[in-house]
Amino acid sequence: MLDMDVEAKEGNKRAESEFLTDNLLSDDLERIATHLWIMTTTSSANVNPLHHQRVKGRLIVVTEDCRLHLVWIHYHIFIKSVPRYLLSYAFWETHLDQKPGSLNFRIAQQDRLRLVSNDIDWASFRQFTGDLSPIEDAAVSRRYCFGELILARLNFYAPLLLRKFYFEQVHRQYGDYFTRLYCPMLFVFAAVSAILNSMQVALAADQPMAVHRASTSGCTPQDEN
Numbered sequence: 001m002l003d004m005d006v007e008a009k010e011g012n013k014r015a016e017s018e019f020l021t022d023n024l025l026s027d028d029l030e031r032i033a034t035h036l037w038i039m040t041t042t043s044s045a046n047v048n049p050l051h052h053q054r055v056k057g058r059l060i061v062v063t064e065d066c067r068l069h070l071v072w073i074h075y076h077i078f079i080k081s082v083p084r085y086l087l088s089y090a091f092w093e094t095h096l097d098q099k100p101g102s103l104n105f106r107i108a109q110q111d112r113l114r115l116v117s118n119d120i121d122w123a124s125f126r127q128f129t130g131d132l133s134p135i136e137d138a139a140v141s142r143r144y145c146f147g148e149l150i151l152a153r154l155n156f157y158a159p160l161l162l163r164k165f166y167f168e169q170v171h172r173q174y175g176d177y178f179t180r181l182y183c184p185m186l187f188v189f190a191a192v193s194a195i196l197n198s199m200q201v202a203l204a205a206d207q208p209m210a211v212h213r214a215s216t217s218g219c220t221p222q223d224e225n
Contacts, residue, residue, distance in 0.1 A: 023083065026067040026143055032161040033142035039153040044137050046147025050107040053077055062113055070144075073151035073170060081115045082108075087128060156183070 029036070040046060047070060053060055058077045063069070068078035085091045105122050108115035116125065137145045154167035 024066055025141055026069075028067060028162055028164075028167065029143040029149075030141065032157075033145070035157070035161055036143070036146045036149070039157065040146050040149050042146060044140075044145050044147055048148065050104045054107075060113060062115065068151075068168060070148045071151050071154065071168070072148060076170075077148070079113075079115060081113075082117075084117060087117075087120060087125075089128075 036042075048056065050060065058072060058075050061076050061078050063078045063080055065078075066080055069080040071078050105116065105125060107113065109118050109120075151168060151170065155169075158164045158167040
């Protein structure tokens with residue numbers, strides 16, 4: 001009987017661990033975390049508050065996909081809502097080793113967003129999150145050492161780093177598709193132009209030398225006398 005209880009508890013722990021991994025970690029971004037420095041600033045502080053997102057003219061799009069959390073494109077930024085279990089002391093004590101502004105808190109609770117549940121007040125939320133400030137970047141997912149990410153850059157590097165055609169396909173218009181090709185096409189055009197220009201310079205430099213050699217070989221000793 002005890003063995004069955006132990007097995008049941010271990011099974012529950014595994015299921016909980018898989019659930020948390022699927023909901024809070026991005027396998028793709030974890031795989032390329034060491035390369036994210038080429039796409040954005042290496043700082044977990046590279047995250048704009050919600051009110052500053054509005055100043056930048058960005059529309060906040062709520063998503064349940066942790067891969068897209070804090071990823072932005074054009075005038076849209078994707079933000080994952082706060083799961084209720086993350087606001088539970090029991091959860092933190094069981095699963096983890098271990099000041100948002102009031103304006104941002106009110107924005108997060110707006111009906112259009114619901115990033116934080118409306119039955120949680122500002123004082124309780126501030127008290128709860130106050131203990132999180134000592135946590136170092138090394139103690140969290142490596143993806144969040146980089147803050148906000150630009151989706152266009154993730155899609156650009158996805159074929160190289162993830163072996164995928166794109167990280168996340170948001171728009172399906174031809175304009176967005178061809179936009180991804182502008183940089184590679186521009187690079188190829190510039191490289192080909194540089195090669196052709198160098199060939200033209202080499203040919204132009206060889207032409208006077210060829211004329212000189214031809215005139216020299218055509219000169220006989222009698223002509224010299």
